Amino acid sequence: MQELSATLEPTSSREEFAALLDEQLGRASRLEGTVLRGTVVAIDGEEAIVDVGLKSEGRIPLKEFAPPGQTPEVKVGDVVEVYVERYENRSGEIVLSREKARREESWNRLERAFQEGTKVEGVIFGKVKGGFAVDLGGAVAFLPGSQVDIRPVRDIGPLLNKPEPFLILKMDRRRGNIVVSRRAVLEESRAEQRNELLANLREGQVLEGVVKNITDYGAFVDLGGLDGLLHVTDISWRRVNHPADVLQVGQTVKVQVIRFNRETQRISLGMKQLEADPWEGIELKYPVGAKFKGRVTNITDYGAFVELEPGVEGLVHVTEMSWTKKNVHPGKIVSTSEEVEVMVLEVDPEKRRISLGIKQCQPNPWEVFAEKHPVGSIVEGEIKNITEFGLFVGLEGDIDGMVHLSDISWDQPGEEAVKAYKKGDIIKAVVLDVDVEKERVSLGIKQLTADPFKEAIAGLKKGDRVTCTVKEVTPAGIEVETVSGAPGFIKRSDLSRDREEQRPDRFAVGEKVDAKVINIDAVNRRLILSIKALEIEDEKQAMAEYGSADSGASLGEILGAAIRQKQAEEQAKQS
Numbered sequence: 001m002q003e004l005s006a007t008l009e010p011t012s013s014r015e016e017f018a019a020l021l022d023e024q025l026g027r028a029s030r031l032e033g034t035v036l037r038g039t040v041v042a043i044d045g046e047e048a049i050v051d052v053g054l055k056s057e058g059r060i061p062l063k064e065f066a067p068p069g070q071t072p073e074v075k076v077g078d079v080v081e082v083y084v085e086r087y088e089n090r091s092g093e094i095v096l097s098r099e100k101a102r103r104e105e106s107w108n109r110l111e112r113a114f115q116e117g118t119k120v121e122g123v124i125f126g127k128v129k130g131g132f133a134v135d136l137g138g139a140v141a142f143l144p145g146s147q148v149d150i151r152p153v154r155d156i157g158p159l160l161n162k163p164e165p166f167l168i169l170k171m172d173r174r175r176g177n178i179v180v181s182r183r184a185v186l187e188e189s190r191a192e193q194r195n196e197l198l199a200n201l202r203e204g205q206v207l208e209g210v211v212k213n214i215t216d217y218g219a220f221v222d223l224g225g226l227d228g229l230l231h232v233t234d235i236s237w238r239r240v241n242h243p244a245d246v247l248q249v250g251q252t253v254k255v256q257v258i259r260f261n262r263e264t265q266r267i268s269l270g271m272k273q274l275e276a277d278p279w280e281g282i283e284l285k286y287p288v289g290a291k292f293k294g295r296v297t298n299i300t301d302y303g304a305f306v307e308l309e310p311g312v313e314g315l316v317h318v319t320e321m322s323w324t325k326k327n328v329h330p331g332k333i334v335s336t337s338e339e340v341e342v343m344v345l346e347v348d349p350e351k352r353r354i355s356l357g358i359k360q361c362q363p364n365p366w367e368v369f370a371e372k373h374p375v376g377s378i379v380e381g382e383i384k385n386i387t388e389f390g391l392f393v394g395l396e397g398d399i400d401g402m403v404h405l406s407d408i409s410w411d412q413p414g415e416e417a418v419k420a421y422k423k424g425d426i427i428k429a430v431v432l433d434v435d436v437e438k439e440r441v442s443l444g445i446k447q448l449t450a451d452p453f454k455e456a457i458a459g460l461k462k463g464d465r466v467t468c469t470v471k472e473v474t475p476a477g478i479e480v481e482t483v484s485g486a487p488g489f490i491k492r493s494d495l496s497r498d499r500e501e502q503r504p505d506r507f508a509v510g511e512k513v514d515a516k517v518i519n520i521d522a523v524n525r526r527l528i529l530s531i532k533a534l535e536i537e538d539e540k541q542a543m544a545e546y547g548s549a550d551s552g553a554s555l556g557e558i559l560g561a562a563i564r565q566k567q568a569e570e571q572a573k574q575s
Contacts, residue, residue, distance in 0.1 A: 237311025
């Protein structure tokens with residue numbers, strides 16, 4: 001019996017060991033993958049030693065006791081939940097994880113939130129491809145870039161490492177994938193704000209909003225669920241060339257509701273309406289005739305806009321920019337942002353228009369010229385241009401004077417006389433007239449010398465007898481020249497008292513004839529003469545001196561006697 005008991009004892013010990021081993025292995029398999037409560041018994045460097053009531057203690061890195069980016073706050077004696085990864089490692093220690101415990105806890109909580117459609121809190125802690133990583137209290141989720149905000153976010157910095165509400169869009173525990181959206185939460189909140197805003201919105205109301213988008217014609221402002229249009233003309237009283245010059249996306253602005261259409265839900269906003277209107281009392285601030293300094297804000301083909309004060313601009317029309325530069329683009333006279341002196345020409349408060357002039361702040365060059373060069377004075381200048389009207393001469397003060405064709409030469413026709421001049425010639429001329437209002441200076445070249453026609457007719461008057469030399473015979477009459485050099489013309493009907501003798505061809509060039517002055521044509525600069533009128537005058541004189549109709553003498557006898565006496569008188573003068 002003793003031998004049997006001795007033989008059976010080793011077998012019993014082996015069975016007990018096997019049973020104990022099975023128990024240990026079974027317990028290990030049951031504990032692995034579970035969450036246990038443990039106590040921090042020590043802090044060793046960067047690790048916390050946790051006792052979970054098993055054969056050994058486990059070590060957990062301190063960083064697992066805090067969310068990403070935060071400092072862990074753990075001390076000896078703290079009771080924490082940990083995840084059993086392995087019952088025993090090579091060193092015989094149990095392998096624990098605080099992070100996985102938090103993750104398990106989080107997954108359970110997140111699954112309930114996903115099923116119920118409720119919001120969860122998380123912290124954006126990093127950027128990943130296509131979006132951002134979010135810590136949901138132990139579980140890491142993916143936040144697509146399009147789900148960060150309602151509008152594009154250029155700088156994610158302000159949202160990092162701070163609690164934000166999220167909505168779970170998709171989750172797969174087996175694969176460990178969670179997709180969340182912050183935008184969905186904002187849209188839900190936005191819908192509530194929109195309804196509240198629509199119920200209370202009214203014209204004239206002052207609100208705060210965020211610039212959502214900027215276009216060429218204005219900016220769209222998010223009022224909190226509703227967008228309103230802030231037109232470029234309502235941003236400021238002063239000229240705004242482009243909304244982006246004064247606004248930027250994301251900027252918070254204070255606006256006033258100008259118009260609100262409840263049916264279409266269109267809202268027109270204004271910023272300048274919150275400031276005083278600079279056009280109030282504009283006529284008193286800027287009286288006509290007063291001079292001010294302003295800044296050129298815009299240049300067009302028809303003039304330049306000058307800002308007198310923020311919100312008050314006036315137009316300097318191209319015709320009011322320079323006394324002398326008439327056909328020049330305004331951009332060649334002034335430049336943008338240049339400070340200029342202007343005079344107020346007209347104020348229209350209703351149309352909110354002010355007409356300004358730049359040239360009125362400078363001396364009128366025609367007035368200056370008239371004072372310095374009165375009519376009759378001699379000036380010198382360069383021929384700037386030659387036209388069908390005459391010569392344009394550059395004068396001091398950057399003005400031009402004109403020599404009309406008729407004032408170039410006393411003797412030649414203007415069309416012929418002008419051929420003696422060319423562009424660039426320096427000439428002298430006499431000032432004939434200065435018209436300040438019409439901005440014209442009339443000059444004359446021929447007036448530099450005495451008028452030969454006036455000298456030739458000096459002492460002559462209508463009715464005088466003159467001796468002429470025939471210069472040209474024409475069908476209409478004969479061209480003659482007096483002894484003094486004055487040109488004259490005797491028309492065909494004035495060549496003789498006798499109709500049969502009224503033939504121009506009976507006269508020869510160079511022949512001398514006597515005629516009577518019947519008119520002085522100053523325009524055509526010639527004498528109008530008549531042989532016929534002289535014959536009638538001679539007949540009347542002869543009749544008076546040598547007889548009458550009842551004397552018995554014939555007309556031929558009377559005229560013959562008169563002619564003989566005349567000849568005798570001329571011979572006596574010659575001798």
